[in-house]
Amino acid sequence: MLDVRLILAKDWSLFSSFVxxxxxxxxxxxxxxxxxxxxxxxxLVRLLVLxxxxxxxxxxxxxxxxxxxxxxxxxxxxxxxLLDTSRSMSVRDFPNLPDRLDRVKKAxxxxxxxxxxxxxxxxxxxxxxxxxxxxxxxxDGIEKCRPNGEATNLVGAVKVALGARKKSAIAGVIxxxxxxxxxxxxxxxxLSEEGVPVYPVxxxxxxxxxxxxxxxxxxxxxxxxxxxxxxxxxxxxxVEAMGYPxxxxxxxxxxGEREVTRQSLTLDNKEGTQTITLKYTPEHLGQLRLTAxxxxxxxxxxxxxxxxxxxxxxxxxKIRVLHVEGRPRSEYKFLRRALQFDPNVDSLSFxxxxxxxxLRQGSIEDAKFSGLPRKKEDLENFHVVIxxxxxxxxxxxxxxxxxxxxxxxxxxxxxxxxxxxxxxxxYGGTPVxxxxxxxxxxxxxxxxxxxxxxxxxxxxxxxxxxxGCQQFFPTEKRVAEQAxxxxxxxxxxxxxxxxxxxxxxxxKKKVKGKPIPILAVQSYGAGRSAAFMADTTWKWYFKxxxxxxxxxxxxxxxxxxxxxxxxxxxxxxxxxxxxVYTDKSLYLPNERVSVTALVTDTDGQATNLAKxxxxxxxxxxxxxxxxxxxxxxxxEYGGDYKVERPGTHALQVTAMLEKKKLGEARVTFQVGQxxxxxxxxxxxxxxxRKVAAATGGRYFSLVTSRDLPEHLEDRLSEKxxxxxxxxxxxxxxxxxxxxxxxxxxxxxxxxxxx
Numbered sequence: 001m002l003d004v005r006l007i008l009a010k011d012w013s014l015f016s017s018f019v020x021x022x023x024x025x026x027x028x029x030x031x032x033x034x035x036x037x038x039x040x041x042x043x044l045v046r047l048l049v050l051x052x053x054x055x056x057x058x059x060x061x062x063x064x065x066x067x068x069x070x071x072x073x074x075x076x077x078x079x080x081x082l083l084d085t086s087r088s089m090s091v092r093d094f095p096n097l098p099d100r101l102d103r104v105k106k107a108x109x110x111x112x113x114x115x116x117x118x119x120x121x122x123x124x125x126x127x128x129x130x131x132x133x134x135x136x137x138x139x140d141g142i143e144k145c146r147p148n149g150e151a152t153n154l155v156g157a158v159k160v161a162l163g164a165r166k167k168s169a170i171a172g173v174i175x176x177x178x179x180x181x182x183x184x185x186x187x188x189x190x191l192s193e194e195g196v197p198v199y200p201v202x203x204x205x206x207x208x209x210x211x212x213x214x215x216x217x218x219x220x221x222x223x224x225x226x227x228x229x230x231x232x233x234x235x236x237x238x239v240e241a242m243g244y245p246x247x248x249x250x251x252x253x254x255x256g257e258r259e260v261t262r263q264s265l266t267l268d269n270k271e272g273t274q275t276i277t278l279k280y281t282p283e284h285l286g287q288l289r290l291t292a293x294x295x296x297x298x299x300x301x302x303x304x305x306x307x308x309x310x311x312x313x314x315x316x317x318k319i320r321v322l323h324v325e326g327r328p329r330s331e332y333k334f335l336r337r338a339l340q341f342d343p344n345v346d347s348l349s350f351x352x353x354x355x356x357x358x359l360r361q362g363s364i365e366d367a368k369f370s371g372l373p374r375k376k377e378d379l380e381n382f383h384v385v386i387x388x389x390x391x392x393x394x395x396x397x398x399x400x401x402x403x404x405x406x407x408x409x410x411x412x413x414x415x416x417x418x419x420x421x422x423x424x425x426x427y428g429g430t431p432v433x434x435x436x437x438x439x440x441x442x443x444x445x446x447x448x449x450x451x452x453x454x455x456x457x458x459x460x461x462x463x464x465x466x467x468g469c470q471q472f473f474p475t476e477k478r479v480a481e482q483a484x485x486x487x488x489x490x491x492x493x494x495x496x497x498x499x500x501x502x503x504x505x506x507x508k509k510k511v512k513g514k515p516i517p518i519l520a521v522q523s524y525g526a527g528r529s530a531a532f533m534a535d536t537t538w539k540w541y542f543k544x545x546x547x548x549x550x551x552x553x554x555x556x557x558x559x560x561x562x563x564x565x566x567x568x569x570x571x572x573x574x575x576x577x578x579x580v581y582t583d584k585s586l587y588l589p590n591e592r593v594s595v596t597a598l599v600t601d602t603d604g605q606a607t608n609l610a611k612x613x614x615x616x617x618x619x620x621x622x623x624x625x626x627x628x629x630x631x632x633x634x635x636e637y638g639g640d641y642k643v644e645r646p647g648t649h650a651l652q653v654t655a656m657l658e659k660k661k662l663g664e665a666r667v668t669f670q671v672g673q674x675x676x677x678x679x680x681x682x683x684x685x686x687x688x689r690k691v692a693a694a695t696g697g698r699y700f701s702l703v704t705s706r707d708l709p710e711h712l713e714d715r716l717s718e719k720x721x722x723x724x725x726x727x728x729x730x731x732x733x734x735x736x737x738x739x740x741x742x743x744x745x746x747x748x749x750x751x752x753x754x
Contacts (some may be wrong), residue, residue, distance in 0.1 A: 028055065043751060047744055054740035077171040079122040079712070080161045081108075081115075083142065084177035086130040086149035091178075091302060091681055093205040100203045101147045104176045107702055109139050117709040122171055129157030129175075131589075131646045151646030151671075153183040153589060154691075155190040162194060171712060172197040172697060178204035179684030182646070184588040188690040197697035199712075201705045204683030207301065214243035214299045215681070218251075219273050221292050221310035226581050227282050228317030235280045235310075237292040238273040244297070245269035253278045254291045265294075282314040287667055302681060311668055313581050316344075319565045320364060320381060323349040324372050325388035326420050332388055334538040335416075336361060338557045341634045343598055343606040345561060348382075352394065372399050379406050383565040389418030389535070392426035404431035408525030412564025417491040417533040419447065424491060437501070437522035438531045439494030451486035452506045454518050454534070460503030465521075465559045469552040472544075473504070484552065485539040487518075493533060496520055521563070528564050576602045576662040580614075580653040587671045589644055597627050597637045599655045599662060606635025610655045610662055616641060617650045618671075627653065646671045 028051055089101040098106070108115040115138075118124055126136035130149020133156065136142060158173055173196055181187050191198055207213050222236040237251050244267045252262045265276045282288065293307035300306075321339055325332040328351050339347035340363070348362035350371050358371045366381070372395055373379040379402055392400070407413050415421055415436060423441030427433050433440045456473045460466055466473065471481040493516075496502055500522035505515035521530045537553060544551035583594035595614055601607040612627040627637035643649065649669050655662040685699070692699040700708055 025055075028052070043747065047747055050740050050744040050747070054737055054744065057734075057737040057740065076121060076123050078165070078169055079118060079124050079171050080158075080173045081124055081126045082133065082154075082157050082161060082173065082175040082177070083126065083128045083136065083145060084130070084149075084152065084175065085128045085145050085147055086152040086180070087147055087304065088152070088178055088180045088681065089203075090147035090304070091204065091207075093207065095301075099147065100178055101145065103702060104201075104203055105142055105145070107705065108176070109142055114705055114708065115139075117706075118712070121709070122712070125161070127157065127161045129154070129160075131156070133157035133160040151183070151589065152177070152181045153185075153644075153646070154181050154187055155183060155185050156644070158191055158194060158196075158198070162196065167195055170196050172199050174199045174201060174708070176201045176203065176702075177688070178202065179688045180681075181684070181687060182589070184590045187687060188694040191691055192694040194695070196695065198691050198695040199697040199700065199708060200688035200691055201700045201702060201708070202683055202685055202688050203702045206682045212243075213301060214297065215302055215305070216241045216244065216249065216267070216294050216297065216300060217305045218292055218294055218308045220308050220586070221290060222275075223280075223290070223310060223312070225584060226313045226315065227280075229282055229285055229314055231281065231317060233280050233282070235278045235290065235292070237276050237278060239265060239267070239276065239294065240271075240273045241267040241269065242271075243269065243299075249294050251276050251278065252293050252295075253280060254293070255280075255282070255288055282312070285314050285316065288312050288314055309670070310586070311670065313667060315579060316567070317383075318344055318346045319383045319561060319567060321345055321347040321384045321386060321561060322367075322373075322379075322382045323347060323362075323386040323388065324358075324390055325349070325351040326390035326394065326418070327352060329389060329418075329535070330538045331416065331418075331535045334541050334553075335386075335557060338541075338554055339561070341606055342554075342558055342561075343600050343635045344567075345558075352390065373402065374399060376402060376405070379403075379411070382411065384412040384414065384561055387413070387415045387421065387432075389416070389420050390425065391420040392430060392432075400431045404435050407435045407527035407529055410526040410566075412528045412530075412561075412566070414530045414532060414560065414564055417535045419491075422491050422493050422531070422533070428494075435524045435527075435529050436497075436531050437520040437529055438496050438517060438533075441492070441494040445492045445494070447489055447491055448506065448509050448516065449489040450508055451488050452490075452508045453480070453483065453486055454504045455507045455515070456504055457502055459501050460519070463501075463503050463521075463563075465503060465519075465556065465563050467555075467559060469555040472552040474507075482544075485543045487534045487539070488536040490516070490518055490533040490535075492516065493531065497522065499523075528566065530560065530564060532560075576600055576655075576657075578612075578653055578655045578663040578665040580651065580665040580667050582651065582667065582669045584669070587643055587669065589646055589671055590642060591671075592640045592642050593649075593669065594640045595625065595627060595638065595651065595653070596630075597653045597655070597665070599635050599637060601657060601662060602660075607657065608634055610637075610657045612637045612653060612655045614639065614641075614651055614653045616643075617652075618643075618645050618647055621645070643671045 083104065085101065090099045092099050107113060115124060124138070126138055126142065127133045128136050128145050131151045131153050136145070154175060154177065161173065175198065177200065179200065179202055217240045219238040219240050222238065224233060227233050235253060239251065247267045248264050249267060250262045251265050253260050260280055261278050263276060263278055265274065268274060280290070290310045290312060291307055296303045296306050323336060323339065332351055336347065336349045339345050346364050348364040348367055350358040350360055353359050360370065367378065369378050385403065403413060413435060423445035424443055426443055428440040428442055453474055456466060456470065456475050461470050461475055472484050474480045490506060496517055500520050502517045502520045504519040506518055507515050509516045518534055519530065519532050521528065537556070540553040541551065544553060577600050579598040581596055587593055597612055599607060599610050599612060608629040614625040614627055616623045616625060623641065625639050625641045627639040630636040630638045649671060650666065651669065652664060652666045654664040689699045698711060
């Protein structure tokens with residue numbers, strides 16, 4: 001609609017303006033009437049046009065009129081339409097009917113359907129969404145959509161669709177969805193902050209209210225995220241079933257594609273989950289994936305939720321060491337520290353502080369005893385036992401027999417020299433003497449107090465206990481490259497047993513022409529034992545402190561413990577490396593993932609000096625996460641990260657030390673279970689009504705959505721566009737006046753007119 005007005009300058013009335021204009025016109029007519037017969041008609045027309053233009057510019061300067069006109073426009077606002085393509089939209093609410101997504105596609109794309117009606121007054125913009133949103137073309141993009149999204153994040157989809165759009169130009173957002181949102185957010189609260197009305201269109205039914213509904217749902221797995229190789233683990237499988245009272249079904253556990261166990265479960269047909277516990281013993285190191293499943297029944301409405309997966313990390317169990325001392329001494333203090341900082345060792349130490357009183361120190365929390373265990377099941381939790389300067393009188397006959405049985409069944413035992421160990425400690429004739437590589441002798445065996453440099457035997461030079469540190473010890477054929485401090489004597493023992501191997505001796509003291517043994521080892525049954533008759537190796541620590549974890553002190557004790565545990569071949573203790581794991585295997589969107597990395601340097605020792613970084617990748621998105629040393633835990637680095645997108649995330653950790661790569665490790669974790677979309681199959685109308693109320697919109701079902709165009713009419717807006725043309729005094733108008741008058745004067749002169 002067009003409205004035109006002409007407004008004159010305020011100093012001129014309409015009457016006076018009319019009079020002036022009439023005088024100008026009459027004067028022109030009077031002048032040219034007199035000369036009409038004396039000039040050619042063509043010339044007369046030129047003169048009349050020029051005079052008219054000159055007078056018009058003069059009147060414009062004089063009256064200063066304003067020409068005003070305005071148009072009333074109806075503007076088409078934008079409607080953002082979101083099409084839910086998550087996996088729950090593949091559910092068929094009734095047998096022999098299309099799935100939820102196909103029902104929406106049919107409703108919006110048919111001729112004369114909802115989209116056609118909305119497009120009359122609105123500019124429609126289409127997006128598909130599941131965990132993220134993506135633009136859709138009309139109508140081809142709509143037709144190609146498939147319900148294959150791993151999770152639903154309505155808030156994220158709305159934010160992506162709004163983007164940088166001017167919200168005042170958006171009439172609203174219409175999500176076509178079943179309302180099954182698993183983002184973990186308060187959807188209504190989050191969307192209310194966007195300032196745009198949301199009109200959810202719900203599709204689906206409450207399946208569980210149908211009398212013929214049948215479904216078996218493997219909800220999840222509850223188990224340890226990290227497991228020890230060849231250790232028995234409990235795997236709890238959570239199952240929920242409807243429509244199958246007293247039905248027995250097999251619950252199958254697989255490691256990758258290999259079935260490891262199965263067990264029968266009787267379904268109770270009650271709301272809530274049932275739990276069945278399966279036993280699992282990992283046989284391979286590394287990152288593995290467990291799958292728990294129940295075979296699909298033909299009567300089930302949904303067959304996508306009959307399984308669930310659970311990633312685990314299998315590693316060699318840490319060597320669990322029990323160290324018992326009869327009194328505080330330097331050897332105990334520094335040995336405990338060496339065990340504590342070894343990344344592959346968990347140690348528990350007890351030192352006797354008084355009659356029946358032991359001070360407990362170490363990182364093993366599940367041991368519920370003090371001193372040496374009295375029960376077989378307590379001792380079986382340890383790979384190595386170290387007996388320090390502890391008199392036999394503090395141990396019962398049952399405890400001594402328990403130690404002998406433990407070593408015979410595969411444990412390792414080390415006895416360290418002291419005034420109350422071996423013979424002087426009363427171990428002669430006990431079950432412990434039976435398993436040691438040397439005879440203990442009697443209590444009056446005594447001590448050798450002359451300092452000496454421990455010398456390696458030919459067998460010791462080749463033994464794994466001294467790997468990488470032989471050069472610090474002399475042999476019969478060479479001196480040490482860098483001499484260690486002398487040991488301050490040793491305890492004297494009886495003969496070395498047949499089958500035992502002497503690895504080190506005191507070259508200064510001889511018995512029957514042979515140097516007395518300082519370190520001897522042997523196999524005993526399925527286990528191993530060692531006798532170390534000295535007790536002042538802590539002096540090595542101070543002498544070689546500059547070498548850090550590469551010192552012969554740490555190498556000797558670390559490799560001795562590994563040999564006793566039978567790990568000298570399977571564990572690469574001398575190599576750098578990284579091991580990484582997360583606190584859980586499954587997370588909800590917007591949860592925080594805690595990442596832990598264990599780092600060893602080129603000497604295989606834990607280090608806090610490395611630069612450790614993690615890169616988390618989900619599809620095409622990557623995020624960097626620096627990991628920092630954990631206070632009080634040498635070699636352990638940690639950090640946390642908030643995950644938003646559902647799906648499988650890859651975590652890669654790299655450790656650098658002085659521009660040299662120590663190693664890298666990779667692990668995956670899941671945000672939302674693979675079948676997260678099928679945890680709840682019923683339409684969530686309550687959530688969609690809350691969203692509509694919080695944002696100023698309105699909820700529609702797919703059936704009642706035909707009323708949506710009528711409801712949106714009040715979102716249409718009118719706009720008035722006004723335009724003004726002003727004629728005022730200006731040099732340009734005056735210049736035009738001179739041009740027109742001069743042109744007329746030239747023509748008149750050419751015809752010799754006055």
